[in-house]
Amino acid sequence: MTKEEIFDKIADIIADRFEVDKATITNEMNLQTDLDADSIDFVEFVLELEDTFGSEISDEDAEKLSTVGEVVDYVAAHQAK
Incomplete structure (x- = not known):
């Protein structure tokens, strides 16, 4: 999935x-x-993101996400292969 799709x-x-x-x-x-x-x-x-993208986001990682772009980058880097 591309960053644009994410x-x-x-x-x-x-x-x-x-x-x-x-x-x-x-x-x-x-x-x-x-x-x-x-x-x-x-x-x-965050729970809805996990359901939508099929990947887990740790509480520690979630605390670091402050902008939409950071969420997109995180999801892109942690996509289920």
């Missing part, structure tokens, strides 16, 4: 979960500040 799926999840216009989602968008996501929102988002 971004598209992540943007769909963000648009649905955080009720934002998909067209406004960029790689630079910060998950906490731009989406006003609290810790519960973020945990649910």
